């Protein structure tokens with residue numbers, strides 16, 4: 001049986017480790033922080049996991065939060081203007097938002113309780129080479145902050161060299177829940193604001209992500225020092241939400257509104273990047289990149305964790321079939337994973353570019369036709385189908401015909 005090193009204990013690394021564990025493949029996870037440090041730390045992101053990911057969690061026997069109260073059932077998309085866009089599309093399967101500081105330590109405990117091995121270690125490129133000498137294959141699932149230098153940016157697959165949105169995201173008290181539970185997605189000329197219920201270790205709160213267009217009025221929040229001036233930060237955020245997401249503002253109670261805990265804010269921009277998928281190490285072994293360490297998308301389409309999980313399952317299947325885990329295996333695996341990732345990257349990049357008219361056409365039609373609203377929103381769970389539906393004006397026309405013909 002092969003023996004695999006997994007560097008990074010995020011969604012991608014843990015889903016791979018748990019999946020390989022089920023198949024009886026030996027793994028060691030090398031993690032930057034212990035589960036206790038992750039639980040006590042700052043948020044890295046606020047991912048909504050769509051139905052297919054929740055389904056994989058059931059397969060892994062780690063679906064700890066699969067109860068109706070934790071289900072996110074749809075997306076309410078609002079773009080005020082002429083014409084006014086406003087629809088609540090239903091997902092085909094429930095999604096869920098769990099604070100990763102609750103989610104990741106729980107999954108780590110599952111992995112360890114079932115006999116998994118974990119070392120708290122942050123190997124750089126040389127360290128990964130050293131680690132590789134003890135295993136048959138290294139999978140680097142070390143996330144967007146990892147700077148191993150092993151996986152250079154692939155310019156052909158990475159059209160952007162700078163962030164296309166400047167993000168401010170955080171967990172907040174004082175936002176009334178919605179019934180049925182859904183993601184509120186507000187589009188404006190200044191960028192997008194989305195919010196949804198996130199379950200933390202202390203109970204449910206609201207996660208809000210402000211995606212400001214560079215140079216626009218929402219960008220300022222990302223440089224507001226929330227730690228030094230929480231009251232000023234919250235006041236500025238409230239004023240911007242009032243102007244750019246009034247429906248969300250209406251659900252906020254001023255006297256209760258605030259950052260859930262000091263530090264529960266993420267700020268900055270991500271440059272969407274696809275990296276080379278694998279590298280040969282001085283040891284002669286190969287290292288494969290997985291998750292954000294390989295493909296980093298802007299979070300606007302909510303796909304990073306979902307894609308990391310999907311690719312983890314695919315890669316586990318390839319590993320289970322056995323080695324040799326050489327350059328030819330890495331090349332094949334990487335191309336196979338790219339077939340899964342490419343539509344996600346294309347869709348995400350389309351969304352953060354200048355708004356295409358045909359996408360606006362879907363929103364307008366969805367406002368008056370529940371079938372289109374449901375089909376569009378369900379495709380968040382099926383990103384390859386989403387890309388098929390939005391990749392060109394002709395594709396959108398055909399997709400709309402199909403959806404409305406289906407009755």
Ligand SMILES: Cc1cc2nc3c(=O)[nH]c(=O)nc-3n(C[C@H](O)[C@H](O)[C@H](O)COP(=O)(O)OP(=O)(O)OC[C@H]3O[C@@H](n4cnc5c(N)ncnc54)[C@H](O)[C@@H]3O)c2cc1C
Pocket residue numbers: 007008009010011012013030031032033044045046047048049121122123124141142143144145146147167169209266290291292293299301302303304305306307308
């Ligand atoms: C504001 C925001 C909102 C988002 N919303 C969504 C959403 O709704 N849906 C969705 O699917 N995605 C969303 N994403 C993206 C999603 O969170 C990420 O794509 C996903 O969590 C990446 O998982 P990962 O396991 O690949 O990487 P990470 O979660 O970054 O995990 C990598 C781990 O490796 C560790 N590490 C780093 N270097 C080393 C090293 N050298 N050695 C050992 N360990 C190392 C890190 O500490 C980290 O714990 C969002 C992101 C942001 C920022």
